[in-house]
Every structure is written in C-alpha cells, then in structure tokens.
Amino acid sequence: MALTAKGRATRQRIIEGASAHMRTDAPGTVTLDDIRASTGTSKGQLFHYFPGGKEEILLAVARHEAERVIADQRPHIDALNSWTAWTRWRDAVVARYRAHGAHCPLGNLMNQVGSTPGAAEVTGSLLDRWQLLIRQGVTTMQSEGLIDSGLDADRAAAAFIAGIQGGVQMLRSTGDSTYLEVVLDILIDHLRGRSVQER
C-alpha cells in the first residue's frame, strides 16, 4: 500500500502509541480496543493502515521494538573500534536490560504474536543484524591489530549472541543481571586474548 507522507505519519503514530501502551501494560495481552483507545484512532483507521488487523499491528510494533534494541546500543555498537568502545557497549546492553527487568517489550510482543512466520522473521533479522554488527567490531579491531587475526570473528559474534540471549533470559527470570554481565565480560576477555593469569 502506497501511503502519503501524512498517511505514513499516522501509521507511525499508531505503531508508537501501541508500543507505548504495551510498555506500560506488559506483560498483559493487548486488544484492538486497547490500541484504538491509546492511539486515539477509529477501527476504520486501524484497518486502513493495518488490513491484517491485530496480528499486523503487533508485528509492526515488534519491528519497531527490534529497531529500538539496536538503537539502545548506539552509538557504541556501530563503532566497536577500541576496548573503551567495547566496554561502553557492554554497559549499554546491561543497562538496557536492567531497565526492562522482567518486562522485555520485544519478548512480551513475541509471546502475543506467537510462532508465526512473520514473528520469526522479525526476531531472526534482528539477531542477524546484531550478530553482524558485533562481527564488524571484531574484524575492525583485527584490522587495527587490537585483536589477534587468528580469532574467528564469526564464532566470536555467535557466542556473544548466545551469551546475551541467555543472560537476558536469566535476568528476566531471576531479576539478577550478573549472568549477563559475567558472560559479556568473559567473552570480551576472550577477544582480548586475556586469560585470568594476565590480569
């Protein structure tokens, strides 16, 4: 559907309103009426911009939240070119998930969307982009001679994705950010080629 600039703005306003609503109400399930009320739109408008109804809106909100996952790690994740940048990025990731605690906005949305192909596409493409940005950080550091060129950047980036996913899961279920912190610290030490003896 080709939208005018005004139409795109309205559509975006609905997405952001629904996102804000879901961030307050988490982890409850959201209804179309909730979205209408919180965005000040009519049912007709909602279906005009989202012909697929609730599932289409939730997916658009999920895409919006996925963008925010990366945005919350900026500017550090875009320029992992010094150990200071890696530390700041690590701190930004921990701070982000600490602030959300048990209520991960994207996780909550995904629970509501369920295991549809659209939902898998949103999380899959988020994780791919995330892993690519970390991988780019590793290869940048390698080209500057700050990380050993023999280190496998693909494996390292995959390990960070696993560590972050698991650390966040533990934070969500226990309220404790230690898991996320220690796995990030150990993986960064691995990049530094630093074992405990060298500290």
Added chain:
Amino acid sequence: MALTAKGRATRQRIIEGASAHMRTDAPGTVTLDDIRASTGTSKGQLFHYFPGGKEEILLAVARHEAERVIADQRPHIDALNSWTAWTRWRDAVVARYRAHGAHCPLGNLMNQVGSTPGAAEVTGSLLDRWQLLIRQGVTTMQSEGLIDSGLDADRAAAAFIAGIQGGVQMLRSTGDSTYLEVVLDILIDHLRGRSVQER
C-alpha cells in the same frame, strides 16, 4: 499425602506416561483426557494422586523433565575433573539439545504451566543445581592445579548457565547448534586460560 510403595509406583507411572505423551505431542497443549488415555488411568485415580489436577500433574512432569536435564549430562557433569571430562560434558549437552531441536520438553511444559510460583521453583532449582555442578567442576580443577586459582568459579559457572540458556534458545529458534557449541568452547577456553594465540 503418604503413599504406599504401590501408590508411589502408580503415581510415577502417571508422571512418566504423561512425560512420554508430551514428548510425542510437543509443542501442543495437553489435556487431562490426554493424560488419562496415555497413562491408562481413571479420572478418580488422577485426582487421587494429583488433587491439584492438571497443574499439579504438569508440575510433577516438569520436575521429572528437570531431573532428566541433569541426568542427560551424566556421568560427565558429576566429575568435571579433567579436560577430557569437560569436552565430553560439552558434547553431551550439545547432543542432548540437538536431539530435541525445537521441541525442548521442559520448555514446552513451562509454556503450558505458565508463570506460576511452582513453575518458577522448578526452573530455578534446576538452574541452581546445574550451576553448582559446573562450579564444583571448576573448583575441582583448581584444587588439582588444572585451572588457575585466581579464576572466579562463581562467575565462570554463571557464564556457562547464561551461555547454555542462550545457545539452546538459538538452537530452538534457528535449528542451528553452532551458537551453543561456540559459546561452550569459548567458555571452556576461558577456563583453560587459553587465548587464540596459544592454540
């Protein structure tokens, strides 16, 4: 409720039957009728052994599955006293979750039990025991002089828990066990005090 030996056996038979049923049907939701049919028991018997009904049965099955999570890592996880033992344990963890693929029996159960205190207790105590066993492995290796005594065993064990949780989550959502494998390998390298340069 004090059960006779025969009563305990019947109760255990119901748990194992329900567990087997849920392993075939995953990730569908299970009903009391499914459990009756698959365990060959009457409604009266089910409520005799599980007065709390479906939720109590599902929790008992979840406890049974949690036991299996640890059992599937035996004997290695009980005696992480050499690098060979760590490698075999790592292989057992990867093999277990590869075999389950997207259908993690405990994860499926937890989705059905929901976020009740009982469910949180089952996963919490599983993760605590798991972390403790890994921690014991680290301190055993330290007492044998195989891991640097300056390494923090608590942090290392917490990082393994995070890495395994995230690696399994990635395996469940992508079907790819690489995430789990690389995070385990890097964490074991960390224990060895081995950086890429030393390979």
